[in-house]
Amino acid sequence: MYQIKNVVNDRGSKYAVSGGSAVSREAVDVFLKDLKKDKKFARATHNTWAVLQRDGTPLKSDDGEAGAGMVIMRMLERAQLFDHVIVVTRWYGGKHLGGDRFRHVQDCVQAYFDARGY
Template sequence: MRILENILTDRGSRYAVSGGPCHSAAEARAFLAELRRGKKFARATHHSWAFLGAGGPVKTDDGEAGAGAIILRMLERADLRDHFVVVTRWYGGKPLGGDRFRHVQEAVRIYLDTHAGKA
């Protein structure tokens, strides 16, 4: 599991991105449960994630409407299969509007860039 913390901040909201190899939706949910075991991640407002595997795509917005679809679309474009990516947000008290989608995209881009660098 690779965790990249404090990668973006905007109006008090903070973002992290995490991910790793994954072969099923159940494994993805276990990955998320493990991430939430950490006190810091347990207090996060949103954990939006996606997984693209042999059984098909799975995504969850976790209250951040549309974020799971953005992550999934980016995984499809990168042709990154059997891999789980979660974007975590700690809400800072001020609505971000459409900028939150740009931040989700940037977080996934950062993860994909570091993943490609480690491959």
Template structure:
């Protein structure tokens, strides 16, 4: 987890072999009350080489996640960065935290 000025970030993800798997993973994540109450669940997925993303109100976050997945060559996978807003605007630091969360995921994901 990453914490900054009251905001907290977490990252999760896993294999996804199609849009139905992405939707199921997002629905499963949101069954946990903590994640359902998060301010943002931004995500990106690469499915068969094609990317899809959603910012969930955190403008630009999905594009960052997707770009990092493309650079890594990570395919048929979903990465979700969750943010609980702490009451203070982070400006550009929010992008730094999204990048840090994705880097952590990529470094520690099961191979």
């Protein structure tokens, strides 16, 4: 598992990104379980994620952050990164971010790609 914490801070909301290998839905569940062993991530408002399986099957979850899983999925598709789950975590800061939240999800995924050389 690779993590980058404190990628974005905006109006009290904080974002982090994590990722790793995941060749099946079961592997994603194991990844999320491991991530949430860290109580900070377990208490997060949203842990949105996506993985593009080798056969092209998309798997994603918004975890209450409507549309965020699709943002991650589109970036995985453009990068042609298969069997790799990306999780964007948000701790809600008390103020609605509107459409800026999608930009923050993109910024997190891009930071992950940059750090990992994708």
